Amino acid sequence: GAVVSQHPSWVICKSGTSVKIECRSLDFQATTMFWYRQFPKQSLMLMATSNEGSKATYEQGVEKDKFLINHASLTLSTLTVTSAHPEDSSFYICSARSGPAEGQPQHFGDGTRLSIL
Amino acid sequence: DAKTTQPPSMDCAEGRAANLPCNHSTISGNEYVYWYRQIHSQGPQYIIHGLKNNETNEMASLIITEDRKSSTLILPHATLRDTAVYYCIVNGTSYGKLTFGQGTILTVHP
Numbered sequence: 001g002a003v004v005s006q007h008p009s010w011v012i013c014k015s016g017t018s019v020k021i022e023c024r025s026l027d028f029q030a031t032t033m034f035w036y037r038q039f040p041k042q043s044l045m046l047m048a049t050s051n052e053g054s055k056a057t058y059e060q061g062v063e064k065d066k067f068l069i070n071h072a073s074l075t076l077s078t079l080t081v082t083s084a085h086p087e088d089s090s091f092y093i094c095s096a097r098s099g100p101a102e103g104q105p106q107h108f109g110d111g112t113r114l115s116i117l
Numbered sequence: 118d119a120k121t122t123q124p125p126s127m128d129c130a131e132g133r134a135a136n137l138p139c140n141h142s143t144i145s146g147n148e149y150v151y152w153y154r155q156i157h158s159q160g161p162q163y164i165i166h167g168l169k170n171n172e173t174n175e176m177a178s179l180i181i182t183e184d185r186k187s188s189t190l191i192l193p194h195a196t197l198r199d200t201a202v203y204y205c206i207v208n209g210t211s212y213g214k215l216t217f218g219q220g221t222i223l224t225v226h227p
Binding site: 002032044046095103104110113 | 149151153155158159160161162163166168204213214215216217218219220
């Protein structure tokens with residue numbers, strides 16, 4: 001159980017285009033989903049937290065107008081990188097939690113490797 | 118959330134137990150200890166978590182000291198596929214945010 005699916009797993013696109021990444025919880029309802037970014041040889045950095053039906057909460061330094069997050073249902077959250085540029089190239093990973101944080105682990109997708117040319 | 122300290126790297130022979138330590142001396146009473154691992158180019162995988170008592174599941178065992186200031190993740194019979202970065206994270210906020218440190222790079226040798 002507790003499977004999180006992320007799509008696409010790999011995307012290459014031209015500078016200036018927008019890219020949408022989907023994160024789905026397949027066998028549980030996710031009240032909260034998280035989006036992380038990981039640059040080569042670095043650890044995961046939390047970008048934002050989204051709760052179903054409400055606006056996402058962004059970490060300091062993350063541009064909310066550039067990284068649009070939508071969590072319209074209990075099983076789907078999307079991250080759209082708008083007007084992507086080469087510096088946005090990274091490994092983007094989502095996670096989902098089904099209930100209250102205390103004692104409830106997050107489960108992660110397999111990540112999306114984004115390359116902007 | 119409490120910070121954690123882990124050794125940057127460890128080696129283990131295949132078939133032997135891998136014991137990964139984590140120090141979390143500033144942990145507070147309502148904070149859980151979580152362990153995740155990340156195999157190269159994949160998302161992190163949840164392993165185990167605990168509050169006060171030792172825990173065991175099909176993947177590993179978690180030993181938490183009585184004062185809760187440190188813990189050890191035990192992989193009883195390490196295989197080559199257990200080579201990964203292992204993260205020890207302490208979290209207890211209702212917000213649920215996880216802060217990843219640098220973790221321990223575990224290399225399992227044949």
